[in-house]
Amino acid sequence: xxxxxxxxxRAGDEHAFGELxxxxxxxxxxxxxxxxxxxxxxxxxxxxxxxxAWRGLxxxxxxxSVRTWLYRIATNRCLNALRDAGRRIPAExxxxxTPTEPSRRTEVTWLQPAPDAMLEHLSDxxxxxxxxxxxxxxxxxxxxxxxxxxxxxxxxxxxxxxxxGYSTTETADLLDTSAIAVKGALQRARxxxxxxxxxxxxxxxxxxxAQRFADAFSEGDVERVVALLTDDGWLAMPPAPHEYTxxxxxxxxxxxxxxxxxxxxxxxxTRANTHPAFGCYLTESAGTVAYPAGILxxxxxxxxxxxxxxxxxxxxxxxxxLPGQVPC
Numbered sequence: 001x002x003x004x005x006x007x008x009x010r011a012g013d014e015h016a017f018g019e020l021x022x023x024x025x026x027x028x029x030x031x032x033x034x035x036x037x038x039x040x041x042x043x044x045x046x047x048x049x050x051x052x053a054w055r056g057l058x059x060x061x062x063x064x065s066v067r068t069w070l071y072r073i074a075t076n077r078c079l080n081a082l083r084d085a086g087r088r089i090p091a092e093x094x095x096x097x098t099p100t101e102p103s104r105r106t107e108v109t110w111l112q113p114a115p116d117a118m119l120e121h122l123s124d125x126x127x128x129x130x131x132x133x134x135x136x137x138x139x140x141x142x143x144x145x146x147x148x149x150x151x152x153x154x155x156x157x158x159x160x161x162x163x164x165g166y167s168t169t170e171t172a173d174l175l176d177t178s179a180i181a182v183k184g185a186l187q188r189a190r191x192x193x194x195x196x197x198x199x200x201x202x203x204x205x206x207x208x209x210a211q212r213f214a215d216a217f218s219e220g221d222v223e224r225v226v227a228l229l230t231d232d233g234w235l236a237m238p239p240a241p242h243e244y245t246x247x248x249x250x251x252x253x254x255x256x257x258x259x260x261x262x263x264x265x266x267x268x269x270t271r272a273n274t275h276p277a278f279g280c281y282l283t284e285s286a287g288t289v290a291y292p293a294g295i296l297x298x299x300x301x302x303x304x305x306x307x308x309x310x311x312x313x314x315x316x317x318x319x320x321x322l323p324g325q326v327p328c
Contacts, residue, residue, distance in 0.1 A: 010057050017054055024067050025050075028074050030118055034138060034159050035078040037148045039112045039319060045081060049074040064173075071164070072174045075156050082152040090239035093312060097259040100251040102242035108148040109239040113272035113297050113311055114139060115320045128165025137199055138163045141273040141297055141309060146197035154189035161186055200275070203300040210269070210276035210298055213305060217296070218265045222253045230304045237310045266290045266328045270320045272297045279322040280310070290328040292317040 008016035028049060032042035052073050053060075060069055090109055119135060127134075137143065138159075147155045153175070160171045161182070168186075172179045203209070209228065216224035226249055235244045235252065244252050263285060267278035277297045281290035292314035299307040318324065 006060075006062075017057070020066055021050055021053060021070065024070050026118065028070055030114075030135075030139065031071065031074055031159065031164075032078055033114055033118070034144055034147060034163065035075070035152075035155055036081065036110075037108065037112070037144050038110045039114055039316075041081060041110070045074065045077050048077050052077065068166075068170070068174070071160075075160065075174055076176075079152050079156055090313075093240050095240070097255060099242060100244075100248055100255060103234075103245045103248050104243050105241040106236065106238075106243055107241070108145060109241050111141075111145055111148060111238045111311075112313070112316065113141065113277065113295050113309070114144075116271040116274060117321070119274075126165075127163065128167065128170075130161050130167055131165030132162040135163075136274050139273050140200055141275060141299060142197050142200070142307075144273065146193055149196060150189050150192060154185045154192075157182055157185040158189040158193065162190070200299060200306075201301065203302060205303040206276055206300055209300060209303055209305065210278075213298060213308075214267045214269070214278055218267055220257045220260065220265075222250050222257060225253060226250050228305050229308070230301050230306050233305055234307045235310070236307065237312055240312060262286070264290065264328050265293075266326055267296065268322055268326065270295075270322060272320070275299055277320075279317045279320060281317075281326050281328065283328045288328060290326050292322075292324065295320065 005016050005019050009020050025046070029042055029046045032045040032049075033039060036042050036045065049070065053070060056073075060066075064072070092109065119139060133143070147158070150158065156175065157171060160166045160174060161168070166174065168179045168182050172182045175182070213225065213228050216228065229249065232245065233249065235249045237243075242252075260282075264283045266281045266283075268281070270277050270279055272295060275297050277295055280293045280296050282293040283290045294313055295311045295316045297309045297311070298305050299309070
């Protein structure tokens with residue numbers, strides 16, 4: 001960043017302001033997504049961050065880098081959103097049939113998948129020495145989901161310290177708090193994260209397993225789908241709170257298959273949160289065109305599937321660059 005660019009931006013030059021913030025736009029969106037767990041909310045917070053930066057540019061004294069200044073704004077905007085009682089929690093969908101009793105219910109119904117393309121073209125800034133997680137690992141679905149169970153400030157501290165690698169002092173400055181408070185929040189966040197998050201090990205047969213799942217799911221072969229799951233495998237369906245494991249997975253899929261009847265699925269491969277994923281499409285009763293039915297994300301453990309997360313929002317396919325309908 002040149003002083004001339006900064007001076008022009010302060011004078012109201014929108015093009016110069018774009019030069020200042022554009023290198024950080026994608027990573028700020030990823031940062032907001034990690035904390036909020038929702039692509040929709042992350043996009044809103046990114047826009048709010050850039051608007052606040054534009055309006056507050058006159059107060060930017062240059063003591064911190066533009067990148068750090070933007071992270072300060074973005075983090076605090078995210079925390080404000082999490083504290084807001086009016087935050088958009090999606091309505092629980094009404095199933096078209098009476099499903100089997102879930103194995104458990106989750107409160108994190110706002111979770112959305114992020115396309116792997118979000119990791120591309122991030123800025124060249126390397127995480128600081130305090131970082132514990134790389135960009136890929138910290139975008140895993142289980143990691144983002146685990147963050148949603150932390151108190152907001154703990155989640156923000158953990159992301160700033162263990163993902164971005166800011167020091168304790170820098171993190172305290174970003175959050176307008178003390179170093180002692182940061183250390184305490186980080187310790188508690190790490191303890192809780194260890195209990196709910198396990199990094200996904202390498203899956204050398206990932207493509208083959210994903211294709212076998214796609215074939216079995218599209219054909220409605222419940223037995224083959226279940227055989228691909230680990231013994232403790234789960235099926236989740238945000239924004240529905242219902243989650244299934246063990247025999248309940250087969251029971252739910254069997255009931256769903258009966259409701260689906262002659263309608264057919266078509267799955268288009270993509271990637272989400274570093275995992276194999278599919279755009280899910282379903283035909284009408286006797287139709288030859290399939291319409292969006294959400295995004296399926298597979299979390300693997302070795303050569304089996306630990307979690308199938310079926311995000312039911314049909315509008316998600318456009319965020320993954322997938323078509324609005326496909327022949328079937």
